[in-house]
Amino acid sequence: MTATPGTAIDSGARLLAQARIQHRRLSGLPSGARPNNVAEAYACQNALVSLLIEHYGGETIGYKIACTNKLAQELLHMAGPFHGKLLSSFCYDSPAEIEAAGFFMRVMEAEFAFRMGRDLAPGARIPSREEVTDAVEGVLPGIEIVDRRFEEWTAVGAESLIADNACHAAWVKGSLVQSWRGLDLAAQEVRLSVNGAVIQKGNGAAVLGHPLNALHWLAASLHERGLALKAGQYVTTGVTTDIYFGKPGDHVSADFGPVGVVDLKLI
Numbered sequence: 001m002t003a004t005p006g007t008a009i010d011s012g013a014r015l016l017a018q019a020r021i022q023h024r025r026l027s028g029l030p031s032g033a034r035p036n037n038v039a040e041a042y043a044c045q046n047a048l049v050s051l052l053i054e055h056y057g058g059e060t061i062g063y064k065i066a067c068t069n070k071l072a073q074e075l076l077h078m079a080g081p082f083h084g085k086l087l088s089s090f091c092y093d094s095p096a097e098i099e100a101a102g103f104f105m106r107v108m109e110a111e112f113a114f115r116m117g118r119d120l121a122p123g124a125r126i127p128s129r130e131e132v133t134d135a136v137e138g139v140l141p142g143i144e145i146v147d148r149r150f151e152e153w154t155a156v157g158a159e160s161l162i163a164d165n166a167c168h169a170a171w172v173k174g175s176l177v178q179s180w181r182g183l184d185l186a187a188q189e190v191r192l193s194v195n196g197a198v199i200q201k202g203n204g205a206a207v208l209g210h211p212l213n214a215l216h217w218l219a220a221s222l223h224e225r226g227l228a229l230k231a232g233q234y235v236t237t238g239v240t241t242d243i244y245f246g247k248p249g250d251h252v253s254a255d256f257g258p259v260g261v262v263d264l265k266l267i
Contacts, residue, residue, distance in 0.1 A: 008034065008035065008036075009035065009047060010047060012033040012034060012163055013044050013048040013050075013051060014047075015030075015033055016044075016048045016149055016163060016164050016165075017048055017051035017055070020149065021055055023102070025104060025148075025149060025150065025151050026151070027151050028150060028152075028156050028160065029156075029160055034159070035162070038082075038158070038159065038162065040159070041158070041160070044162075045084060045085070045163050045164075045166070048163065052089075056089040056090075058087055058089035059087070059088050060086065060088075061086045061087065061088050061091060061232075061233065061234055062085070062086040062116075062235050062236075063083050063084065063085055063218055063222075063235050064083060064084045064085070064086055064166060064171070064235075064236045065083050065215075065218050065235065065236065066081060066082050066083065066084065066146075066166045066167065066168075066238065067080065067082060067238070068081050068206075068214045068239075070206070071206075071239070071242055071243070081208070081214065081217055081218075081238070082158060082162050083166055083218055084162070084165040084167070084168045085165060086168070086171055086234055086236070090170040091171050091173065092170065092172045092264070093172070093173060094141075094172050094173060094174045094175075094261070094262040094263050095265070096172045096264040096265070097264070097265050098145070098170060098172075098264055098266060098267065099266075099267055100246070100248035100250075100266040100267065101248070103147045103169055104147055104148055104149075105146075105148060105245060106246035106247070106266060107145065107146035107147070107244070107245060107246075108143055108144075108243065108244045108245075109143065109145075109146060109239035109243055110143055110190050110200075110239065110240050110241050110262075111143070111144055111236045111237055111238055112140075112190075112204055112207065112236075112237050112259065113139070113140050113142045113173065113235060113236045114136050114137075114139055114140075114211070114234070114237070115136070115137045115138050115140065115176055115234050116135055116136060116229050116230060116231050116232065116235070117138075117231060118137075118231045119228065119229070119231050120132065120135050120228040120229045122226055122227065122228045123223075126223045127228075129212065129213070132229075133212055133215075135229070135231075136212075137178060137231075138177050138180055139177050139180040139183070139211075140173055140175060140176045140177060140259070140260065141259050141260040141261060141262045142173045142174060142236055142262055143171070143172045143262050144168065144169075144170070144172075144239075145169045145171070145172075146168065146243075147167060147169035147170075148164075172263075173234070173262065174256075174261060175260055177258070177260060183258060183259065184204075185204040185211050185212065185259075186205040186210040186211075188256060188258075189201060189203050189257060190202045190204070190240040190241055190254060191254070191255045192244060192252070192254050193253040193254075193255070194244065194250055194253075195251050196251070199244065200242050201241060202239075202241030202242070204240060206238075206241070207237050207239075207240060211237040215235055247266065248267070249265075249267075250265070250266045251263070251264075252264050252265070252266070
């Protein structure tokens with residue numbers, strides 16, 4: 001499904017793009033611009049991403065998975081995960097300095113991420129978890145910044161959140177760890193620190209039981225749409241701790257043990 005000019009999908013994408021570019025909030029998408037189902041929501045997301053790339057430049061570099069954590073599901077009243085796209089224009093290497101004023105809210109999410117080492121070809125069946133795992137090149141630490149265009153983002157529903165690129169705003173990534181297969185990512189503790197003090201702890205089990213479970217979920221979700229993960233793409237797998245609303249001046253750090261540390265400062 002694509003966004004034909006003048007359709008609800010196209011109208012919704014343009015409203016969302018204008019809201020991002022002009023840094024303003026929406027009370028919601030009007031009925032003539034609101035996706036009615038998940039398929040329309042992802043079509044609207046695709047159209048939005050095209051408009052953002054047209055404005056900011058860059059390209060898509062992978063996917064973010066949202067609502068893999070029970071806390072996130074409860075906050076947004078979701079029964080399960082959904083996904084958005086990572087954009088190179090909003091990707092930063094750690095340590096990073098990011099302007100706080102560019103966001104309405106700055107939800108800091110410490111997340112395991114993967115980089116794919118080879119393509120998963122579309123086919124007649126969903127790839128197994130083992131096949132998806134075998135296609136991974138490495139794991140890396142990251143902090144996703146989640147933001148909203150909607151005034152009441154916890155009440156607009158899944159379709160509108162998916163359309164808004166799953167609330168993705170920015171991603172700060174650490175170094176790739178290629179010798180990762182002996183690591184127990186589910187048990188690996190993650191510590192989120194703000195201004196030098198540890199404020200939250202979690203682990204990879206918060207993400208559908210294991211970050212690789214989230215990656216497999218994404219592969220299956222893409223398969224349903226005739227898509228597949230490609231070599232070189234990154235995938236963030238969801239928040240491992242509780243969320244933290246960052247403030248201007250904060251120095252935020254996430255320590256993933258042997259997977260590495262990622263740092264950012266909100267200036």
